[in-house]
Amino acid sequence: MRISLDNLTMRYGDNTVFDGLNLDIADGESLVLLGPSGCGKTSTMRCVAGLEEPGAGSITIGDRTIFSAADGINVAPHRRNVGMVFQSYAVWPHKTVFENVAFSLRRQRVGADRIRERVRQVLELVGLAEMADRGASLLSGGQMQRVALARSLAMRPSVLLLDEPLSNLDARLRERLRLELRELQLALGLTTVYVTHDQVEAFALADRIALMQDGKILQLGSPEDIYAHPATTSLARFLGVGNILSCTLDGGGAHVADSDLIVELPASAGTPTGKTSVCMRSEDLAVAPWSDGPHGSNTWAGSIVVSSFQGALIRYRVTLDAGPTVDAVTARRAGPTLRAGDRVTVTCAVEAVQVLADDSELAPAATSLDAEVVA
């Protein structure tokens, strides 16, 4: 079912989390709210679930208004038909898997036969059919999270809200469950809102990503769009886009600050007013052993500072003779492995260069770990 947030305002005391938030989520869509800690993602979800009461605005699910400050409507959480899965598993350890999933159905006085059938169905869906009789305390974290998911799905919610459900799991399990969640969401055609601060998770799960910062949705689009065209430098950094260099623009290209580097720009590059940065993604930089020219556009001499083997990929950090240090990622088989100290040329196709409005003083940069994961 479609979800609409209209002009929503939410405050905790003096702290305004968001003011006039609008968001439309289509029927069957997987929307990921992505943003740094404290930007208001969980509060948004809690408003939809009915666990927080907004100060103003309205929320509609399908054709039903579940909250309207103006009309005094505030449907109780358990009457909203919204399923929720949180970071903490919230699974009862003393009950079996079956009883955990059946619990809410029993409370709704669903008949015993129907409960058995529904629990069997959802346990099948989340891959726990064989474990129905196992005590929940004997489950792994991943299995507990599947139980929590099964419990929500058993209620046949019209929308599913997931708040960092995978963040307590180890990296490998997270990756597996992420794919399974996406498969399940597509198979059920269930409208889902997923909250995370992990851009890799957002890219993997979303039909659309809403990028939030300070209670505002700054960009809304498909994962591909958002990654390819981040609106500002702080969003680009948050998304793990590498090589964002402050610059000034003129007819000759982008002059990178405090260096002799000039980057040729495509005709399509924007010309934002105010502070600007030029952006060249790590995966768009080619590194090759040094050779005497002739060299084409955007080819620069440099020396490798770090060469880091990462399995399928090799990451190079290169200090260009013109000044800046840049990161490049190449496929393992793309050429000879280069070593620290090697002289190289670094090339970036002119079409791959972007110019972004530089708002870096307004927002925190991503951690280097974030950058590692995506590039």
Ligand SMILES: Nc1ncnc2c1ncn2[C@@H]1O[C@H](COP(=O)(O)OP(=O)(O)OP(=O)(O)O)[C@@H](O)[C@H]1O
């Ligand atoms: N119960 C509360 N009382 C007072 N302030 C709160 C409460 N819950 C959240 N806040 C504040 O509201 C703002 C938004 O919090 P929210 O939990 O929605 O952010 P978030 O983006 O989900 O962050 P995280 O990723 O860390 O969970 C923060 O400044 C937070 O400190």
